Amino acid sequence: MRRRAGTVLATAALLLLSVYVLFPFGWMLVTALKTEQEALRIPSTWWPHQPTLDAFVVMWTRKNYALYFFNSTVISLSTAVLSSAVGALAAYGFSRFPLRAGTFLMGFILTTQMLPGVLLVGPYFRMLSALGLYDTRTGLVIAFLTICLPFATWMMKGFIDSVPRELDEAARVDGCGWLGIFLRVVLPLSLPGLVATTLFAFLLAWGDLLWVSTLTHSESMVTVTLAIARTVQEFYVNWPELMAGALIGGLPSIVLYLALQRWFVQGLTAGAVKG
Amino acid sequence: MHGVSRAATGWIGPRRALRLREPAVGYLFVAPAVVLLIAVLVYPALTTLRLSVTLPGGQLGVQHYGQLLSDPLFWQVVRQTAAFVVASVSAHLLLGLGAALAVAGTVPARGLFRVVALLPWVVPDVVAGIVWKWILNPLYGVLNDLLMAGRLVDQPLEWLTHPSLAPLSLILANVWRGFPFVMVILLAGLQSIPQDLYEAASLDGAGSWARFRFVTLPGLRKVLVVALALDTIWEVRRFGLVQAMTGGGPGTLTEVLSTQVFKQYFQFYRFEYASAMAVAMTVLLLAVSLPYVRMIMQEE
Structure with missing residues (x-):
């Protein structure tokens, strides 16, 4: 009996929590489907009377969101691939070789993970200008390595540590070199971890606002997050359009997460739980 | 190994x-x-x-730090950041723990909830900032509609411009954004606690509170520390949500260290002063995360 009561209570609590979690997403969509006139009605209508996709069309075509979306995609994908590849190499080195400076270097990488972006953004303007990379996508990818590479290394090390060393030995007996062991044995066996790490790096890069606000100035380099943040600061805000923009900006993260969520959740939690 | x-x-x-x-x-x-x-x-x-530590003439000195430490605005922003972080992180932990315990039970559709609940954490924090800004809009916002319809308030609340409501609104949005991660981590922790510990405790006559206190909590100790540390580090650095939702206002009442350094640097062009503030922020952050770094390194 008491157990039943507990389940009822937990169900009710989760129901409430689901409303808290999901309502903002629903409201974004409902608002984006309204005309501006209807969005400004007091009190709000719960459902669009004349649902329209105009806001999405305007954002995607007239307001350049197609370009912003392209910029965000290219930058985030490059960052994700680069940081998980370099991170995986380093993780393999830390995991499999008795490095004298190993602990020191791991500590170094962990510490770099703590440094706030605002400690670095100032000099970046001058650094990238000197290299001719200010206001380029490449410049942003370099900057995003500061967020993504440290944690990618740590996350990958957790996964590579869990691949049994006996398999390395077996591959070596079969004539594999160090790189061969890494590419043919260790990496395939830590694939879920690699997927989780790459996705996490992608989400971090995609969601950034600080760096894109400081390292770009031309319209052709704007990313989705920057576009959304700029719009909300304008004097006059068209809310259905802004909500459509927010949905466009959130969609890749949502879709990729839902597609890969099994590996992603495993990957996020593996490091925290073991040991 | x-x-x-x-x-x-x-x-x-x-x-x-x-x-x-x-x-x-x-x-x-x-x-x-x-x-x-x-x-x-x-x-x-x-x-x-x-x-x-570079002075106008080019020589070295700590004057910018002196200026920083005697600036009331700096201390105000430090206090605001601390309040924002403490409130956000404790709410993440409480709500995350509650949700994890509920999901770990025999609740219908708990697998679905677990997947869906992480969505707010997955989307950019700018998106979180502006959707809450819209929900909390004083004139057209749906929250004021609901509160008025339920006769809980008789006039619309100025969620984002009232000096004492604006920080709360930021936290409300940030709790929404951040608790799911803690829930997912704690859920994995709960599932790694061996079931026979609970059975043994029951045999010894432990009630549900005692089982929670002496089996669940100790079993979660490590994941709780990890969640607490990571969440604190992330929330001290939080930028996009604040920038999109309040921009630090009204006045400077919701400025946090990230947004303030950004403004000093790129709006007021006080490069040296902004750098001193960024270094101070980093020192605070490293001090807060030192116990975590030590714990992780000892395990290595």
């Missing part, structure tokens, strides 16, 4: 001979990451540090 193989091979003798050239190869694997981090991260960090 390392310990086991060392013990098995009696580590100094045969293993050393076998792997004489290993370290060099190992450093080759590690080098790209370390070199990149030095170039893209350590170098700019040191540049900021140098800038923070």
